[in-house]
Amino acid sequence: MKIVLNREKLNSFYVQTIKDISLQKIMSCYQCGKCTAGCPVADFMDVVPNEMMRLVMLGEIEKLLSSKAIWLCTSCFQCGTRCPKGIEVHRVFEALRSIALREGKNYTDIEKLSEDVLDEIPQQGIIAGFRKFESLE
Amino acid sequence: MKKIGLFICHCGSNIAGTIDIPEVKKFFSGYDDIEISDDYKYMCSEPGQKKLRDAIVDRQLDGVVVACCSPRMHEITFRNAAQSAGLNPYKVEIANIREQCSWVHQKEKGKATEKAIDIIKTMIEKVKRDEPLKPIEFEITKRALVIGGGIAGITAAVDIANAGYEVILVERRHSIGGKMLELSETFPTLDCAQCTLTPKTVEAGRHPKIKLMVYSEVEEVKGYIGNFDIKIRRKASFVDWNKCTGCGLCQEKCPTKTESEFDHGLGERKAIYTLSPQAVPNKPIIDKNSCRFFREGKCRVCEKVCPVQAINYEMKDEIVEEKVGAIVVATGYEILETDKIPEYGYGIYKDVIDGLQFERLNSASGPTAGEIRRPSDGKIPKEVVFIKCVGSRDPEKGIPYCSRICCMYLGKHARLYKHKVPDGQAYLFYMDIRSFGKGYEEFIQQSMEEANLLYIRGRVARIMQEGDKLVVWGVDTLSGRKVEIKADMVVLGTAVLPSKGAAELGKILRAATDEYGFFSEAHIKLKPVESMTGGIYLAGCAQSPKDIPDTVAQAGAAAAKVLSLFGQEKMIQEPLIACVDYDLCSGCGVCVVACPFDARMLDQEERISIVNEALCQGCGACVSACPNKACQLKNASPKTYIAMVDKYL
Numbered sequence: 001m002k003i004v005l006n007r008e009k010l011n012s013f014y015v016q017t018i019k020d021i022s023l024q025k026i027m028s029c030y031q032c033g034k035c036t037a038g039c040p041v042a043d044f045m046d047v048v049p050n051e052m053m054r055l056v057m058l059g060e061i062e063k064l065l066s067s068k069a070i071w072l073c074t075s076c077f078q079c080g081t082r083c084p085k086g087i088e089v090h091r092v093f094e095a096l097r098s099i100a101l102r103e104g105k106n107y108t109d110i111e112k113l114s115e116d117v118l119d120e121i122p123q124q125g126i127i128a129g130f131r132k133f134e135s136l137e
Numbered sequence: 138m139k140k141i142g143l144f145i146c147h148c149g150s151n152i153a154g155t156i157d158i159p160e161v162k163k164f165f166s167g168y169d170d171i172e173i174s175d176d177y178k179y180m181c182s183e184p185g186q187k188k189l190r191d192a193i194v195d196r197q198l199d200g201v202v203v204a205c206c207s208p209r210m211h212e213i214t215f216r217n218a219a220q221s222a223g224l225n226p227y228k229v230e231i232a233n234i235r236e237q238c239s240w241v242h243q244k245e246k247g248k249a250t251e252k253a254i255d256i257i258k259t260m261i262e263k264v265k266r267d268e269p270l271k272p273i274e275f276e277i278t279k280r281a282l283v284i285g286g287g288i289a290g291i292t293a294a295v296d297i298a299n300a301g302y303e304v305i306l307v308e309r310r311h312s313i314g315g316k317m318l319e320l321s322e323t324f325p326t327l328d329c330a331q332c333t334l335t336p337k338t339v340e341a342g343r344h345p346k347i348k349l350m351v352y353s354e355v356e357e358v359k360g361y362i363g364n365f366d367i368k369i370r371r372k373a374s375f376v377d378w379n380k381c382t383g384c385g386l387c388q389e390k391c392p393t394k395t396e397s398e399f400d401h402g403l404g405e406r407k408a409i410y411t412l413s414p415q416a417v418p419n420k421p422i423i424d425k426n427s428c429r430f431f432r433e434g435k436c437r438v439c440e441k442v443c444p445v446q447a448i449n450y451e452m453k454d455e456i457v458e459e460k461v462g463a464i465v466v467a468t469g470y471e472i473l474e475t476d477k478i479p480e481y482g483y484g485i486y487k488d489v490i491d492g493l494q495f496e497r498l499n500s501a502s503g504p505t506a507g508e509i510r511r512p513s514d515g516k517i518p519k520e521v522v523f524i525k526c527v528g529s530r531d532p533e534k535g536i537p538y539c540s541r542i543c544c545m546y547l548g549k550h551a552r553l554y555k556h557k558v559p560d561g562q563a564y565l566f567y568m569d570i571r572s573f574g575k576g577y578e579e580f581i582q583q584s585m586e587e588a589n590l591l592y593i594r595g596r597v598a599r600i601m602q603e604g605d606k607l608v609v610w611g612v613d614t615l616s617g618r619k620v621e622i623k624a625d626m627v628v629l630g631t632a633v634l635p636s637k638g639a640a641e642l643g644k645i646l647r648a649a650t651d652e653y654g655f656f657s658e659a660h661i662k663l664k665p666v667e668s669m670t671g672g673i674y675l676a677g678c679a680q681s682p683k684d685i686p687d688t689v690a691q692a693g694a695a696a697a698k699v700l701s702l703f704g705q706e707k708m709i710q711e712p713l714i715a716c717v718d719y720d721l722c723s724g725c726g727v728c729v730v731a732c733p734f735d736a737r738m739l740d741q742e743e744r745i746s747i748v749n750e751a752l753c754q755g756c757g758a759c760v761s762a763c764p765n766k767a768c769q770l771k772n773a774s775p776k777t778y779i780a781m782v783d784k785y786l
Binding site: 001002003004005006007010025027028030031051054055057058060085 | 519520560561562564582585586589590591592594613615616618619620621622623
């Protein structure tokens with residue numbers, strides 16, 4: 001589907017919020033792709049890190065908020081460490097997660113998870129779950 | 138009996154890898170007239186040359202054949218070596234067994250060895266018949282002609298003039314400064330183009346050694362390096378510039394307005410006009426095509442108001458003759474006529490403009506006094522699309538090469554636009570961002586970060602008008618998505634072409650131009666400022682698209698080449714030129730017509746043809762034209778060549 005570009009979209013509330021939360025110079029990304037090349041979970045992502053950066057630059061935020069990728073990100077910081085332009089890409093992921101949570105998207109009610117799942121789920125997953133949970137309060 | 142030395146070069150494995158050198162060497166040991174047959178890994182190296190020098194001295198050689206690469210590479214090396222050992226350099230010949238043998242016969246080694254022997258045999262026959270010759274000396278006219286008064290021509294002219302030589306600076310328009318004077322600000326420093334350029338134009342304008350000939354064109358060039366005869370057409374300006382004080386009253390009162398070429402059609406000028414407020418020289422011309430007097434026979438307002446009676450409607454073109462020793466070609470560039478890319482609607486949609494038009498929009502001396510207002514309705518555009526590679530890197534519709542400056546100037550445009558319209562958005566469609574110069578990549582990255590320019594990787598396919606918007610259809614190949622932008626204005630980064638008439642000027646100068654009309658350099662790496670014709674040097678976009686720093690550097694280099702020519706006391710010329718056997722010459726004059734260098738003329742008293750040694754380039758056209766075989770090239774007579782062929786057969 002085509003992207004319609006205009007000033008309003010490129011400076012939308014979402015884009016501004018991402019910039020405010022991440023504190024990153026989004027427009028300085030030149031799409032070299034090194035973030036994706038180093039990402040340990042890029043293989044499993046529906047939107048890979050450099051693609052995520054590009055869509056933020058183009059103001060295409062909706063697709064990102066409903067993506068699986070932002071939840072697959074392990075915040076290992078590889079992307080930010082490697083970025084030649086000094087963009088902390090993981091912070092952009094984090095900003096997207098925060099917005100998704102504020103919007104009540106991808107809500108997980110941990111109490112409703114079965115004992116079996118809770119046994120299997122890694123500690124980080126539980127923390128992430130709580131973090132989501134808390135942000136809804 | 139002659140004593141000839143043969144030296145076979147291995148050229149590493151370039152020759153030795155294909156040709157059986159011991160076999161060749163053995164073949165010529167004891168061969169007729171061969172005093173010594175030797176070989177070495179690299180004959181051009183210092184030890185190789187020493188071998189040759191020592192043999193000349195020790196064995197009293199009276200001729201040398203070096204079997205090696207093309208004479209274009211090392212003929213001069215070995216001739217100099219022979220001369221230093223006391224042998225006349227023209228008694229040294231090259232048998233080319235690399236380009237004409239080992240390289241082309243790598244798969245037939247046995248036959249290659251046989252062929253190498255044949256090549257060497259023929260060159261031995263030539264050396265046997267070679268006469269010792271002396272280089273020819275002649276005077277150099279130490280004045281230079283610079284064609285084109287843009288930043289390239291001005292730089293070259295000032296550099297040559299500062300060294301104390303006279304320069305004639307010829308410019309087609311009626312003031313100097315060229316394209317740079319039309320620019321608003323320049324990358325990567327964003328300093329004002331006029332502010333950087335005008336000190337140079339002023340210097341050229343009042344330099345005692347520079348003769349400025351504006352509104353003039355070179356019409357005829359004869360002669361050769363060191364001695365050119367030039368005819369320059371000084372076009373009729375209809376204003377006596379000796380009287381004109383440049384007060385500007387005529388321009389003010391002239392009732393006729395027409396499109397300004399300087400503003401690229403975005404502004405207007407009068408029929409009598411100077412090019413710009415900072416024009417050097419600050420003198421007007423009357424444009425015959427728009428002047429009411431010339432069109433309708435009445436008006437003469439300028440004549441009435443001129444306080445010094447400088448207007449002269451009777452003025453005629455004038456031909457000025459000059460003698461110079463060197464020529465610098467600095468004819469600059471044009472941009473592609475954008476109607477070649479019709480899908481962008483240039484010429485149909487008023488708000489689709491080209492890069493030079495944007496420069497004028499942004500310029501304080503331009504039609505909007507530097508405010509960014511779109512041509513159609515004068516509104517300030519809030520969404521502006523910049524498109525790179527319009528015609529460049531487009532072998533189908535435009536030209537296949539990269540125009541080199543568009544990436545940077547469109548980046549600059551977008552940034553300047555954001556300075557003036559901070560709430561506007563700039564979109565730049567690009568294929569690659571080529572920011573190769575000093576400070577360029579930093580400039581582009583800074584623009585992205587600080588001016589929030591949106592760079593979109595992909596070409597634009599079409600532009601359509603929709604109300605007062607231009608709908609731009611493009612693609613962002615980075616996200617793999619088609620992109621649509623409703624823009625207020627579109628700026629096209631159009632391809633750079635050689636300036637109009639460059640190819641024709643090339644013919645007048647007898648300097649080669651390429652398929653696009655850019656002047657060809659003699660060697661792309663080693664002789665980048667020399668043209669293929671001796672004494673003609675290249676500067677700036679006349680040779681290929683260039684930015685200002687590269688243009689200025691090349692202009693300086695061209696000036697240095699002119700100065701190294703002028704630094705010689707006399708011009709030294711190869712003596713391998715035509716000569717005439719007076720017993721055979723009937724004075725028919727066929728050679729005079731055949732000669733492309735005007736080196737032949739008839740001696741009316743003796744009724745024979747003579748050779749101007751300074752002009753003759755030894756091309757041999759007269760030799761093939763002469764019906765009596767009276768014209769011959771020195772050391773290349775038919776007798777010699779028949780002997781060479783005989784030996785081969």
